[in-house]
Amino acid sequence: MIVGLFIPCYVDQFYPQVAIATLELLEKLGCTVVYPPNQTCCGQPMANSGFEHLTGDCTKLFIKNFNEFDYIVSPSGSCVLHIKEHSHENAGLHDRIYELVEFLTDILKIDHLEASFPYRVGLHQSCHGQRGLHLAQMTELMAPPFSKPAKLLNMVKKIQLIDLDRKDECCGFGGTFCVAEEAVSVKMGKDRVADHAKHGAEVITGSDMSCLMHLEGILRRQKSPVTVKHIAEILNSSIES
Structure with missing residues (x-):
């Protein structure tokens, strides 16, 4: 292929x-x-x-x-x-x-990955991926839940995928929204970071690096030990504890 x-x-x-x-x-x-x-x-x-x-x-x-x-x-x-x-x-x-x-x-319909990532990981479901590409179910719908990113992450050895209080809430990046509405964007990002931190995330991942870039900026300004990694980096990882 x-x-x-x-x-x-x-x-x-x-x-x-x-x-x-x-x-x-x-x-x-x-x-x-x-x-x-x-x-x-x-x-x-x-x-x-x-x-x-x-x-x-x-x-x-x-x-x-x-x-x-x-x-x-x-x-x-x-x-x-x-x-x-x-x-x-x-x-x-x-x-x-x-x-x-x-x-x-x-x-590809993969059902197995040779990957290992021994960390507590929070999954950020970006709006374009979730609501546009239907990578995960929206919680406001009365419909069976699913998450394609979570399905893949659960194939990774030693990973601990944490639960969040508001798992599909927008991070506030929104492309040019973060420039035009900086204060609102930052507050939304801080709320997302707080949700991950509350549940002990060591790493925040997702399938849109733009959202993760926004969250990373907030984490750095807070001097947080939490890091961000694109889902490709985790699925390709061979880190052993």
Whole structure:
């Protein structure tokens, strides 16, 4: 299986270890992974700021880079959702692009991982992934619960996945929301951090590094020992206690 690897610009610039972990994990699971070197921003920041009509060139470049692949995989639910639902004339790519977690569960259908991570971990379910890509059930619905990220994390040896009081509450990042409404965004982030800390999390994980970046900034300012790791890093981990 040949997979085109789409790495969001902020991951490329600030969290390259997430891109590396995604690549290594997919290769461990039998995929042949190709990284188109000319890829750039998908256009989501412009669209979120009200300039979706200016994202056409981003879409054209994305199609040029990824149109040849049967599957396109990215460690970012928000960028994937943008391509699926807000990127016009995307040459049918919305049926071929997957966030990493949904690709592992829905396409590869993995039921075993050779990973070990001996820490207490809190799972942050980002809004784009949960409500846009349906990676987990929303608690406000009277429907059976499920969580694709939790299903994968529970395959990791020695991990302790903690329960949270408000497991699907927004962290407050929201792309440009954290710039336009800084005070509200920070307060929401502090509430999420407090929920994880209350239940003894050593690590906060999730499938959107943008949300984790927001929480990481708050943790650092609080001088908290809690760290953040993208779910790809944990699923690719071989840490033994």
